[in-house]
Amino acid sequence: MKHSSASPHAATSSIAHQPLALVNARLIDPAKGTESAGGVLIVDGLIRDVGSAVTPADLPAHARIIDCEGDCVAPGLIDMRAFIGEPGAEHRETIATATMAAAAGGVTTILARPDTSPPVDEPAVVDFLLRRARDTGRVRVLPSAALTAGVNGAEIAEIGLLQLAGAAAFSDGARSIRNARVLRRVMQYARDFDALIIHHAEDPDLAEGVMNEGEFASRLGLAGTPREAEAIVLDRDIRLVRLTGARYHAALVTTELSLEIIAKAKADGLDVTCGTSINHLTLNENDIGDYRTFLKLAPPLRGENERRALVEGLASGIIDVIVSDHNPQDVETKRLPFAEAEDGAIGLETMLPAGLRLVHSGEIPLSRLIAAMTLRPAEILRLPQGRLKAGAPADLIRFDPNEPFVVDPAKLHSRCKNTPFDEARMEGRVKLTLVAGEVTYEDG
Amino acid sequence: MVYSSRKPQFPHRHLLGIEGLSPLDIEILLDLAEEAIQVSRQVEKKRATLRGRTLINLFFEASTRTQSSFELAGKRLGADVMNMSVATSSVKKGETLIDTAVTLNAMRPDIIVVRHAQAGAVHLLAKKVDCAVVNAGDGAHEHPTQALLDALTIRRNKGTIKGLTVAICGDILHSRVARSNILLLSALGARVRAVGPSTLLPPGIERMGVEVFRDMHRGLDGADIVMMLRLQRERMKSAFIPSAKEYFRFFGLDEAKLEHAKPDALVMHPGPMNRGVEIDSSVADGERSLIREQVEMGVAVRIAVLEALAQHLPNG
Numbered sequence: 001m002k003h004s005s006a007s008p009h010a011a012t013s014s015i016a017h018q019p020l021a022l023v024n025a026r027l028i029d030p031a032k033g034t035e036s037a038g039g040v041l042i043v044d045g046l047i048r049d050v051g052s053a054v055t056p057a058d059l060p061a062h063a064r065i066i067d068c069e070g071d072c073v074a075p076g077l078i079d080m081r082a083f084i085g086e087p088g089a090e091h092r093e094t095i096a097t098a099t100m101a102a103a104a105g106g107v108t109t110i111l112a113r114p115d116t117s118p119p120v121d122e123p124a125v126v127d128f129l130l131r132r133a134r135d136t137g138r139v140r141v142l143p144s145a146a147l148t149a150g151v152n153g154a155e156i157a158e159i160g161l162l163q164l165a166g167a168a169a170f171s172d173g174a175r176s177i178r179n180a181r182v183l184r185r186v187m188q189y190a191r192d193f194d195a196l197i198i199h200h201a202e203d204p205d206l207a208e209g210v211m212n213e214g215e216f217a218s219r220l221g222l223a224g225t226p227r228e229a230e231a232i233v234l235d236r237d238i239r240l241v242r243l244t245g246a247r248y249h250a251a252l253v254t255t256e257l258s259l260e261i262i263a264k265a266k267a268d269g270l271d272v273t274c275g276t277s278i279n280h281l282t283l284n285e286n287d288i289g290d291y292r293t294f295l296k297l298a299p300p301l302r303g304e305n306e307r308r309a310l311v312e313g314l315a316s317g318i319i320d321v322i323v324s325d326h327n328p329q330d331v332e333t334k335r336l337p338f339a340e341a342e343d344g345a346i347g348l349e350t351m352l353p354a355g356l357r358l359v360h361s362g363e364i365p366l367s368r369l370i371a372a373m374t375l376r377p378a379e380i381l382r383l384p385q386g387r388l389k390a391g392a393p394a395d396l397i398r399f400d401p402n403e404p405f406v407v408d409p410a411k412l413h414s415r416c417k418n419t420p421f422d423e424a425r426m427e428g429r430v431k432l433t434l435v436a437g438e439v440t441y442e443d444g
Numbered sequence: 445m446v447y448s449s450r451k452p453q454f455p456h457r458h459l460l461g462i463e464g465l466s467p468l469d470i471e472i473l474l475d476l477a478e479e480a481i482q483v484s485r486q487v488e489k490k491r492a493t494l495r496g497r498t499l500i501n502l503f504f505e506a507s508t509r510t511q512s513s514f515e516l517a518g519k520r521l522g523a524d525v526m527n528m529s530v531a532t533s534s535v536k537k538g539e540t541l542i543d544t545a546v547t548l549n550a551m552r553p554d555i556i557v558v559r560h561a562q563a564g565a566v567h568l569l570a571k572k573v574d575c576a577v578v579n580a581g582d583g584a585h586e587h588p589t590q591a592l593l594d595a596l597t598i599r600r601n602k603g604t605i606k607g608l609t610v611a612i613c614g615d616i617l618h619s620r621v622a623r624s625n626i627l628l629l630s631a632l633g634a635r636v637r638a639v640g641p642s643t644l645l646p647p648g649i650e651r652m653g654v655e656v657f658r659d660m661h662r663g664l665d666g667a668d669i670v671m672m673l674r675l676q677r678e679r680m681k682s683a684f685i686p687s688a689k690e691y692f693r694f695f696g697l698d699e700a701k702l703e704h705a706k707p708d709a710l711v712m713h714p715g716p717m718n719r720g721v722e723i724d725s726s727v728a729d730g731e732r733s734l735i736r737e738q739v740e741m742g743v744a745v746r747i748a749v750l751e752a753l754a755q756h757l758p759n760g
Contacts, residue, residue, distance in 0.1 A: 149686065155683040155686065156643075156683055156684075156685065156686045157686055158686040158687055158689070158690040159686065159690075160686075160690050160693065160694050161686075161689070161690050161693060185643050185683075185684060188641075188642035188643045189641055189642060189643050189685070189686075191642060192641050192642050192658040192659070244642070
């Protein structure tokens with residue numbers, strides 16, 4: 001395994017590169033929903049040409065050529081929800097370790113959660129993150145900034161100044177805004193700046209349980225959180241979107257009730273999108289089994305019927321985006337009785353192979369899976385990447401969707417090893433990750 | 445035979461708002477105010493129009509310039525002026541207000557000038573007294589004499605109001621000045637814009653005939669008059685804006701933003717100003733600022749209003 005030290009930001013600033021060509025590939029185009037044989041020619045960090053015409057016979061003489069041997073080539077993944085430790089929780093994760101894990105998992109753009117310590121509610125913190133990402137990051141890191149000052153849900157954050165500093169979206173991270181008046185004003189204000197609101201819709205009073213409410217929680221003797229905790233807040237939020245005209249993204253929907261609310265909002269023409277986590281798409285409450293704290297998440301893993309509904313929602317397009325919801329927790333906060341353990345699981349490095357489980361089981365087509373991890377987040381965040389077309393940034397991954405492997409937590413790059421997929425058998429390891437045409441990860 | 449020089453009379457007993465005034469009514473008051481300017485600039489400033497009359501300034505809300513200019517206006521017209529500053533009680537305002545009105549009415553004043561923190565309070569009081577009532581500001585509803593003095597200031601500097609583009613900027617939600625100005629300037633044929641963040645724009649404001657802008661640059665583009673409003677933080681129960689710093693960056697009037705208005709655009713502010721919040725000192729004190737002239741016009745307009753109402757006083 002080789003780790004290049006090149007940072008994507010350095011790569012985009014240099015001018016004369018050796019052209020790079022990925023040939024003999026199975027091109028996954030999330031915009032067209034197609035898979036086709038061909039190659040990608042990369043010049044100066046951008047895709048110069050893509051398709052069946054890109055063959056070894058027809059390339060610039062000095063180009064470096066990588067033979068993909070029939071593997072898939074797709075846009076690099078864009079993860080709209082990851083906690084990357086900085087600033088304030090460097091014992092859990094740093095930009096260096098998070099972006100290493102991301103590169104190894106094929107994630108080329110991370111939208112970082114703002115509920116850090118201190119939170120990203122001042123332009124100086126946005127600037128700090130951008131500089132840290134430039135100096136230590138291996139993939140692109142986009143700071144999201146707080147919706148409310150101190151992510152306290154009381155006062156509007158400096159959305160205009162934070163946006164000027166480079167915040168890509170606005171969110172209170174894992175916190176839900178309890179006060180409807182505050183959220184209404186936040187939405188009104190954000191709308192003036194055309195800022196994207198990403199909200200964690202979960203009623204903090206109702207969501208006092210530690211897992212999904214129901215028979216399984218009762219058998220385990222654990223307090224449950226009903227799915228209404230999500231639906232009530234989501235429903236309120238959508239009504240406020242209708243009132244204010246805000247651009248709204250529900251960070252994590254995990255139930256069929258929520259999908260109905262989102263589907264109606266979309267049908268009514270509101271500017272509403274939503275995501276779900278790779279965990280909620282591929283695991284259910286029964287996986288908690290014998291009180292496995294690595295599967296303690298917020299919102300909690302739901303029942304199998306809800307998981308199936310989410311997969312259908314993904315297939316039909318009600319769900320726009322799949323996120324890793326990467327949330328590193330160290331041993332001290334996870335090796336505890338279930339109810340006392342922190343929420344969260346890491347996911348940057350496993351989101352692609354975990355998602356491929358849905359493809360292998362025939363639940364969704366590969367191009368739809370890839371679109372939810374590339375094109376759709378790019379469209380929502382208004383980014384040029386996430387596309388397999390000439391002129392787009394050459395953020396690309398190569399993977400063999402059928403190559404089997406076993407997840408070994410010790411080999412994961414995140415600083416924390418709280419993966420819900422430890423020892424899991426998976427297929428589809430990422431072999432090559434390019435950011436702006438530079439190799440940031442290469443396997444083997 | 446009718447005297448050809450006879451001027452049309454102001455037809456109302458009270459001045460409760462701009463709402464309900466015709467363009468002609470407004471012109472009558474502005475013309476009277478124009479004459480009053482001359483009187484105020486003479487050494488001998490007294491007239492006898494209100495000699496023997498009693499004017500009560502009833503201010504339930506603190507005021508410097510409005511109260512003192514009504515006091516001056518009353519005195520220049522020869523009235524006996526009494527200032528009453530009434531601390532607002534948080535409970536049962538309605539009852540207290542009516543009781544106060546009945547008490548004052550028994551003292552047989554001729555004109556009461558009222559300011560109150562609640563919209564509609566002045567109208568309520570006007571129903572309970574026999575004298576003329578002038579609204580000196582009721583909640584976020586109306587402040588008619590401010591709109592009149594603004595109009596007079598504009599007319600004197602631009603020659604006319606018809607056809608001008610006036611951008612009213614900032615905290616429109618909490619502003620009675622904005623509402624009265626929108627009504628008055630629209631009535632006289634100006635194109636009025638409301639410029640501010642959505643959180644400080646009253647819902648449905650566009651139905652009052654204004655063009656709404658949430659971006660200062662576009663809102664000022666081509667404006668003849670830029671009217672800044674005070675950010676009324678004391679009326680905000682929780683933040684409508686993130687911070688004074690951000691507000692100034694996006695909605696505070698500085699030289700750079702003023703560049704977007706017409707080259708001969710003039711700047712106004714009803715006062716008191718939050719310097720460095722809604723307006724930069726370089727603009728407030730600059731040569732395009734009409735802010736000091738607005739204060740002078742304030743006295744003239746209040747003289748005009750009292751004169752106009754005096755015509756309807758019994759035995760007048």
